[in-house]
Amino acid sequence: MQINKPDYYNDLDEIYLKTWDLLENGLANRDSPFHIPVFINGNQNIFDGRIVVLRGIDQKEKKIWFHSDIRSNKVKIIKANSPASLLFYDRSQKIQLRICGFAKINYKNDTTKKSWKKTVHMSRQCYLGDEAPGSDTLKPTSGLTAVFDNSEYTIEESEIGYENFCVIETFIKSIEWLYLAAKGHRRAYFNLDKNKIEKKWLIP
Numbered sequence: 001m002q003i004n005k006p007d008y009y010n011d012l013d014e015i016y017l018k019t020w021d022l023l024e025n026g027l028a029n030r031d032s033p034f035h036i037p038v039f040i041n042g043n044q045n046i047f048d049g050r051i052v053v054l055r056g057i058d059q060k061e062k063k064i065w066f067h068s069d070i071r072s073n074k075v076k077i078i079k080a081n082s083p084a085s086l087l088f089y090d091r092s093q094k095i096q097l098r099i100c101g102f103a104k105i106n107y108k109n110d111t112t113k114k115s116w117k118k119t120v121h122m123s124r125q126c127y128l129g130d131e132a133p134g135s136d137t138l139k140p141t142s143g144l145t146a147v148f149d150n151s152e153y154t155i156e157e158s159e160i161g162y163e164n165f166c167v168i169e170t171f172i173k174s175i176e177w178l179y180l181a182a183k184g185h186r187r188a189y190f191n192l193d194k195n196k197i198e199k200k201w202l203i204p
């Protein structure tokens with residue numbers, strides 16, 4: 001039986017293109033598994049990962065970003081230690097991406113202004129709680145007052161959420177690709193830390 005091999009199977013340049021293609025699709029398509037990567041960072045001996053929503057990619061500037069609450073734990077960690085990674089997996093394509101780099105917190109700057117303007121009514125709810133995410137609470141709660149919890153706020157009233165809003169960019173230093181295939185796995189590594197992108201194969 002003939003099993004078709006994708007164009008990128010044995011071609012590092014094609015893999016690199018496919019990588020950005022998958023990220024582009026993850027950004028545009030809410031149903032894509034690449035829409036919700038795991039952002040991983042840590043400090044000293046504690047490391048943690050959490051799902052985030054991919055909000056932007058810039059191939060030229062070699063960066064990708066997501067939105068968050070400035071009061072969240074991950075922000076504290078980034079302030080202490082900026083190296084971070086993003087982990088993606090698309091089960092149907094059998095492709096895993098591990099993106100490593102440095103995280104940068106944008107807060108009340110041009111980047112956050114631009115992103116905040118694009119946020120919709122419902123997604124602003126995430127930034128409207130009085131207490132910091134992860135704070136202890138004596139009762140089960142969303143952390144929102146009834147007006148915000150029931151979405152009974154106007155877009156103008158949601159403007160105060162901007163106080164808690166930040167954009168976390170990851171400046172990419174490397175991308176590792178793993179393609180699982182019955183006909184033989186393929187693993188590739190891209191070093192983006194130099195002017196010319198270094199592309200090489202690894203043993204899967």
Ligand SMILES: Cc1cc2nc3c(=O)[nH]c(=O)nc-3n(C[C@H](O)[C@H](O)[C@H](O)COP(=O)(O)O)c2cc1C
Nearest residue numbers: 036050051052053066067068069072073074075134
């Ligand atoms: C589907 C999904 C999407 C999420 N998107 C985001 C996001 O874009 N930004 C974010 O900060 N947290 C997001 N979260 C919540 C995080 O996974 C995490 O619980 C929260 O950010 C607190 O993490 P921290 O305490 O490590 O800072 C999302 C969770 C899920 C399940």
